[in-house]
Amino acid sequence: MKEVFKNLNKGEKDMKKVFKNHQERVGNTPIVRWGMYRDVEIFLKLEGTNPTGSLKDRSALAIIKNKLENGELKKGMRLLDASSGSFACSMAYFGNRFGFKSVVVVNKKLTRINDMFLQGQEAEIIHYGDVTGDGYRRCLEMIQESPGKYCFLDQLNNWASPQAHYDSTAPEIIEAMPDVDFIAASMGSGATLCGISTFINEKKPEVKIIASNGKMGGKKIAGTFVEGPDYITPFIKSLQEKKLIDFIGYVSYEQAINHVRQDLMTKGFNVGPQTGGVFEAVIQAIDTLNLRGNLVIISGDHSWKNMDKLFPEMFS
Secondary structure, three states, X not given: OHHHHHHHOOOHHHOOOOOXXXXXXXXXXXXXXXXXXXXXXXXXXXXXXXXXOEOHHHHHHHHHHHHHHOOOOOOOOEEEEEOOOHHHHHHHHHHHHOOOOEEEEEOOOOOHHHHHHHHHOOOEEEEOXXXXXXXXXXXXXXXXXXXXXXXXXXXXXXXXXXXXXXHHHHHHHHHHOOOOOEEEEEOOOOHHHHHHHHHHHHHOOOOEEEEEEEOOOOOOOOOOXXXXXXXXXXHHHHHHHHOOOOEEEEEOHHHHHHHHHHHHHHHOOOOOHHHHHHHHHHHHHHHHHOOOEEEEEEEOEOHHHOHHHHOHHHOO
């Protein structure tokens, strides 16, 4: 295990101390040791340290830059997408950094904290439908109604999203921990796992990939895919066709919250429910497959944007 800590500290002297802008703060997130569970050393890659407290900063920034580079995003246009969670916040935040206002089509799942964040970023918020799929269809209608007004980021179908994880998230893990044995993340839209697992399959195929899915019924964990009601993105289809996932754990909302409050925050990890869900999937994988080695959890959220979910008794 000594080699792990040696590699984790290897890049310390090269870390930037001053950033020219907030875009440079995206990525190169820290990996922090949680501890041992049975024969597995568990680490968390803390994506909540990105500017808006979410893994989605990588995707939003990559998509916006791609749209600018290929000429689809022009001066005077507004960014548009359907999201009631982290991607909406990331799009509005980085849209402002590039000088573009955002229009977000949200549904009833929009939390008070995300609503406040979006208002703080001066995003236009349109309430429409019950699920993200309804918002997606409304976005398509808005594009047809007002040609040239909006640049639709289309996060659930835009391959710049998994490309961001192929180009940055996965290489960062391998550089910091070349002897990693397992990587775990939430399925969500599939973009994170698609990018990471594709890179791993090409460069280090012995590393196993673990995914967390939400259980059918009950309350949904934000950023966690549920088989049946949720939209199957091209990224999820790619994962399925290429068989890049080695284990899927099915997780309830209550399990996710309990892990955050009892196992993660108590050890100083200020993370959200999505991370708690991945932690549960990891426990399931270790118990089921008797795993041994080093495991990295992609912690995609931060507690500050999820306090109303983690401690609802304080917001009643």
